[in-house]
Amino acid sequence: MVVVAVALPMVAGAQEVAVLAGTLIDGGGGPPRENVTILLQGERIAAIEPGLRRPPGAEVVDLSHETVMPGFIDCHVHIAAKLPSHTNATEDWLTHSDLNRAFDAAVFVRHMLQQGFTSARDVGGGDWTTAVRDAIDAGQISGPRLWVSLEPLGPTGGHGDEHDGLDPGLSHPGWNNGRVDSVDEARLRVREHKRRGADLIKMMPSGGIASSGDDPRAQLMTNEEMKAVVDTAHGLGLKVAAHIYPAAAIENAVRAGVDSVEHGSFATAQTFALMKAHGTYLVPTLTVYDVFYAAARDTPELLTPGTAKKELANDTLPKKNLPLAIASGVKIAYGTDIGEGDHAMEFGLLIGNGMAPADAILAATRNAADLIGASDRIGSIAPGHFADIVAVTGNPLRDSALFERVDFVMKGGVIYRRDGRVTAAE
């Protein structure tokens, strides 16, 4: 990607900026509005006014022929994760250090921002995730605002156990950073992660698919361990995201108080009803299943040993289950479960499997901000919020392909993409 550095007068801060929106979908859940002016002061939105206004002295950003939306939010990313279609998972894991992963992530987060994602939640990384978050916040590299967990918490032999599938003699000090085999270890890990800079906690109460030796249909953490994770995290002001598949395990995690169920692929109507009653979010992550199903079919030798069969057996189920989730009224937030790759493809998958386009936008804006706990500053175009704004040419409520063709991206008042091209910020 060619980066062209352009001086941006609007970055200067105090000057007023007027963004002219032909159509505004503001992330608040109301109908689209025509011909609206968004007034910015520095990195924030100051006011929203009817009509296309050009206040004297203001810098004008003319999006009067476009549909303007809040910057998108992906609630389930792994910023250093490479696509399985061209990277051997085991080889990559064993030949790269955390420093290498930080540089990979720096590339992928730039692409995320260019795709219109101005915020994201990383739910499973290591010290590279906090480092990349901090580098973005410091303006050293460009990328979405990040909320990050560290290593997913889970038991020995679970989905997050990095020893799985390897020579048992191999070890690495960092591979035990997420290990939880008792209530005491659960408390300790949460406190360690907080000390290392985590914004939230990720845990893996059930087995998973892209890992050797564990069963996605089995609950692997005890209810007591889950409760200890949640209570300790909440006591420290951290939310808890839980990777879980089977219905009974989801119900146990919901009762333990988790804030979101990631994947949730084998949930039943009863499971979704319980989640709705507790206000627990579902993050369906349809993207990762599409990507990994194709990899399992076309390049199984690149996947973690023994997992292609699990992918082929399970990866079509989440799409089939989405209509049940939608019908239940459970709160849904947008998440892809990828790092490298197309973060906007989840829109098409949600809409193609039964979600109304307006609700898909809310999943990636208002709901995602609520799940992260940052509704006061991201997720909608409203006074006081960060000026995180994207635009497409055309009506995304009618044509879901437009979500993958964002041609304007602003984060905190700085334009990173305009007329479909990279503009600035490096």
Ligand SMILES: [Zn+2]
């Ligand atoms: Zn994930």
